[in-house]
Amino acid sequence: MPCPTSILPCGQMDHALDSSNLAGSCQEGAAASPFLRWQNARKQVKSLPAMNETEPTESELLHFRRAKLEELQKRGIAAFGGKFEVSHDPGALRAQFIAGDVAEGTPVRIAGRVLSRRDMGKATFFDLGDITGRIQCYLSKGDVGEESYDLFNQQIDIGDFVGLEGKTFVTRRGERSVHVDRLVPLSKALRPLPDKWHGVTDKEIKYRQRYLDLVSNDRSREVFVIRSRMIAEIRGYLHGRNFLEVETPMMQDVPGGAAARPFETHFNALDQQMFLRIAPELYLKRLLVGGFPRVFELNRNFRNEGLSRRHNPEFTMLEAYWAYADFEQMADLVEDLICHLAQKFCGGLVIEHKDEEGNVTRTIDLTRPWKRAPFRELVRAAAGDDWFELDKAAKVERAQSLGLQEVEAREEHYELDQKVFEKLVEEKSFNPVFVTHVPKELVPLAKQNAADPSVVDVYELVINGQEISPGYSELNDPVVQRERLEHQAGEEVQKIDEEFILALEHGMPPAGGIGIGIDRLIMMLTGAESIRDVILFPQLKRRD
RNA sequence: GCGCGGGUAGCUCAGUGGUAGAGCAGUUGGCUUUUAACCAAUUGGUCGAGGGUUCGACCCCCUCCCCGCGUACCA
Numbered sequence: 001m002p003c004p005t006s007i008l009p010c011g012q013m014d015h016a017l018d019s020s021n022l023a024g025s026c027q028e029g030a031a032a033s034p035f036l037r038w039q040n041a042r043k044q045v046k047s048l049p050a051m052n053e054t055e056p057t058e059s060e061l062l063h064f065r066r067a068k069l070e071e072l073q074k075r076g077i078a079a080f081g082g083k084f085e086v087s088h089d090p091g092a093l094r095a096q097f098i099a100g101d102v103a104e105g106t107p108v109r110i111a112g113r114v115l116s117r118r119d120m121g122k123a124t125f126f127d128l129g130d131i132t133g134r135i136q137c138y139l140s141k142g143d144v145g146e147e148s149y150d151l152f153n154q155q156i157d158i159g160d161f162v163g164l165e166g167k168t169f170v171t172r173r174g175e176r177s178v179h180v181d182r183l184v185p186l187s188k189a190l191r192p193l194p195d196k197w198h199g200v201t202d203k204e205i206k207y208r209q210r211y212l213d214l215v216s217n218d219r220s221r222e223v224f225v226i227r228s229r230m231i232a233e234i235r236g237y238l239h240g241r242n243f244l245e246v247e248t249p250m251m252q253d254v255p256g257g258a259a260a261r262p263f264e265t266h267f268n269a270l271d272q273q274m275f276l277r278i279a280p281e282l283y284l285k286r287l288l289v290g291g292f293p294r295v296f297e298l299n300r301n302f303r304n305e306g307l308s309r310r311h312n313p314e315f316t317m318l319e320a321y322w323a324y325a326d327f328e329q330m331a332d333l334v335e336d337l338i339c340h341l342a343q344k345f346c347g348g349l350v351i352e353h354k355d356e357e358g359n360v361t362r363t364i365d366l367t368r369p370w371k372r373a374p375f376r377e378l379v380r381a382a383a384g385d386d387w388f389e390l391d392k393a394a395k396v397e398r399a400q401s402l403g404l405q406e407v408e409a410r411e412e413h414y415e416l417d418q419k420v421f422e423k424l425v426e427e428k429s430f431n432p433v434f435v436t437h438v439p440k441e442l443v444p445l446a447k448q449n450a451a452d453p454s455v456v457d458v459y460e461l462v463i464n465g466q467e468i469s470p471g472y473s474e475l476n477d478p479v480v481q482r483e484r485l486e487h488q489a490g491e492e493v494q495k496i497d498e499e500f501i502l503a504l505e506h507g508m509p510p511a512g513g514i515g516i517g518i519d520r521l522i523m524m525l526t527g528a529e530s531i532r533d534v535i536l537f538p539q540l541k542r543r544d
Numbered sequence: 545g546c547g548c549g550g551g552u553a554g555c556u557c558a559g560u561g562g563u564a565g566a567g568c569a570g571u572u573g574g575c576u577u578u579u580a581a582c583c584a585a586u587u588g589g590u591c592g593a594g595g596g597u598u599c600g601a602c603c604c605c606c607u608c609c610c611c612g613c614g615u616a617c618c619a
Contacts, residue, residue: 060588061554061570116579123576140576158569172577195555195568197580202555204611216555259619305618406616418619442619470619530612543610 061192068155069188081186084163086111091133097168097176104168108178110135111163111186113215114156116196124153125177128162131214131221136177137164143181152183158196159189207538220533223526227534230341230522234318235298237337243294243320248283250276250300254497257281257445260303263313276302281445281513282500284321285474288511289503296320298518309530310466313539316518321474325512327446330471331434331459334514335370338432338463338521342366346525353527364464364524365431372459374437379417382424392416414441427465434459444484446472464524471514478504 072079088096090112096102115134117126123140141149156162166180194200199216206213206220213220235245253272255262257279267274280297287295298318305311322330342349353362380387383398390398392409395416399407404423407416417439425435437455440448446456457473475481478501485496522534532538 059554059570064570118578118581119575120578120581121575123578125578125581127579136579138577142576169577171579173579175577175579177577192554192569197568198556200555201557202551202611204551205555207611212555261618303618306616308615308618309613311618438619444619541610 062190065157065188065190065192068157069190072155072185072188077185079185079188081161081163081184084111084184084186085109086163089132090128090130090135093168093178094133094135094176097135102168104170106168107165108168109163109165110178111161113189114158114160114162115193115215117158119153122149124149128164128178131225136171136175137166137180138169138171138177139180139183143179144183148183156185157189157192159191159193160185161187161189203532204540207532207540208543210536223522223528223534224536226345226526227522230345230525231298231316231518233341233344234337234518237340238296238320241294241333243296243322244292246284246287246292246295246297247299248280248287248297250302252277254495254499256497256500258301258303261305263302263304278303279317279515280319281515282497284319284513285508285511286500286503288321288323288474289506289508292321293323293509294321307539309532310520312519312531312535315531315535318516318518319513321511321513323509323511326473326510327436327457327459327471327512330512330514331370331372331461334461334469334471334516335368335432337516338468339366339368341521342525351525351527353529362430362464362527366463370432370434370461372434372436375417375421375435375439375455376437378425378433378435379421383420387420388417395420414439418442426462426467429462430464432461432463434461440484443470443472444487445475445481447475448480464520466520466524467517468520468524469514469516471512474508474511474513476504476508476510 069079087107087109088102090110093102093108093110102108110128112128112130112134115127115129117124122142123138126137126139127134128137129135139149139152144152162183163186164178164180164183166178166182169177169179171177194205194212194216196216199218200206200209200213206217210220214224239245251265251267251274253274255275255278257277258281260278262275262278265274265276266272279301280299284295284297296318299316300314301317302314303311304313307313320330320333322333339349342351349366349368351364351366352360353364355361376388383402387395387398392411392413395413396407396409399416399420402420402424404419407419411419421435436457436459437449437452438458438460440446440454440456443456443458446458449455449457459471460467461469461471475484481504482496482501519531519534522528523531526534528534
């Protein structure tokens with residue numbers, strides 16, 4: 001068999017290609033009769049209201065595709081393909097071609113999904129693509145022969161995966177393309193793709209059938225590629241600073257490290273109740289006890305709480321601990337890390353969020369140094385200098401006059417302060433602010449401030465109106481830690497993780513710790529309005 | 545949980561108390577450098593589900609399901 005390319009030796013050609021009957025220049029002697037049978041079969045299909053074996057309610061669209069599949073199979077063509085060695089990814093090939101790294105006339109083997117087609121009669125253009133992008137391909141009857149050409153045109157649909165071999169060329173209009181010599185089906189799509197121009201806009205389809213969103217929406221593809229690369233970059237950044245990545249239990253006896261409702265499960269072998277973790281914190285601190293000076297974990301947490309634009313029950317968290325550091329050193333680290341990501345992926349420190357039409361809806365300026373301010377100072381600036389001298393009734397009145405409806409006098413002072421902070425400071429802070437000296441009731445795992453024990457040595461980093469990252473000087477006194485956990489704020493007093501206290505009693509070095517909500521960080525950097533737009537498969541309610 | 549908005553062809557969307565519409569996709573025919581290809585013809589619907597009002601309901605009313613936004617919950 002003559003081999004038209006130098007990319008692969010003929011011995012590596014896959015069987016599907018050889019047996020496909022679709023090969024053009026390399027294949028001789030295929031009979032004309034199978035093609036005629038195919039045409040007859042197709043005409044029969046059209047006249048049948050419901051195909052023999054398929055569901056009677058199936059739409060006509062699906063009948064045609066199933067008929068094509070059956071015909072492929074009847075002809076002994078592997079409609080669902082097999083191994084196909086490629087020389088390039090479609091989008092990467094186009095990019096390299098444009099950049100001049102691939103010359104015109106280069107033999108290539110590519111595979112992907114047929115995304116669109118323009119049938120010119122005796123020649124057809126089609127786009128082949130995947131997450132890397134797409135490249136135009138050109139198939140002409142003169143080159144591959146009438147039989148192969150007609151077979152392609154009549155049984156390959158938009159949505160099918162194909163593999164092909166050809167040479168790069170540039171069309172009259174300057175489009176970098178591949179001139180197809182041989183083509184093989186790799187997978188039949190029995191259902192059509194979404195609208196080629198609008199893609200999927202229905203949110204429910206986007207989230208439930210993310211693959212359709214990824215196939216048809218450029219921006220969705222971009223966001224998830226960026227997400228993946230950012231996470232790799234974060235890991236590299238921390239590895240480069242001698243942080244060791246570890247994995248700690250996601251199934252825990254005592255769900256600690258945060259105050260959130262956990263998901264419960266049951267472990268049959270031990271007949272005991274278990275919980276999906278709400279945070280890895282208490283295990284990472286055990287590793288500080290064990291002598292790891294710098295550790296991090298970047299993985300999922302689970303919280304059994306509401307769904308919203310900013311909340312998904314499983315979300316990705318980075319936690320990192322640095323022995324002998326404090327919260328200010330951790331703030332420096334986070335500031336540097338986020339700026340590093342912005343510069344690498346967003347082209348600079350000024351992030352613009354845009355709407356569908358491309359209008360800038362929000363600008364976030366990450367220029368360093370980032371503002372650092374005490375919690376109380378920010379609350380005073382928002383709610384009045386005398387805020388902390390007010391009694392509860394006066395606070396409620398003040399809060400309501402400032403537009404907060406959901407405040408009541410029966411709430412504790414710190415709760416009223418917290419609400420004012422969330423509504424009047426956090427939600428209005430788009431440029432980065434490290435909020436420091438937070439009331440200790442809110443943070444039982446951090447060290448109290450030496451000068452003012454009513455506050456703790458922590459920061460809460462707010463960007464884009466959301467808390468993106470907390471950082472602590474970690475509490476390492478086991479006696480104080482027990483007391484703080486016993487007296488923590490909140491409705492439910494949590495069960496204390498005795499194993500954690502036991503570990504502290506063996507001595508934990510002073511350390512700085514951080515958490516970064518990766519999903520929210522990516523929202524901020526990509527301009528996504530909903531957490532669902534940065535999580536591939538966000539939680540939705542089951543459909544009955 | 546509550547409030548508001550939405551659910552119509554495979555996809556994107558119109559629509560009116562009186563026979564269900566368009567574009568794309570699909571099907572058929574034409575076209576060998578097109579690119580939201582083009583030209584011509586054409587198929588395709590449980591109008592989210594179930595009840596009710598009405599001579600007649602996609603439309604009005606009730607209940608339910610799902611999605612979005614807000615709110616509540618969420619150290």
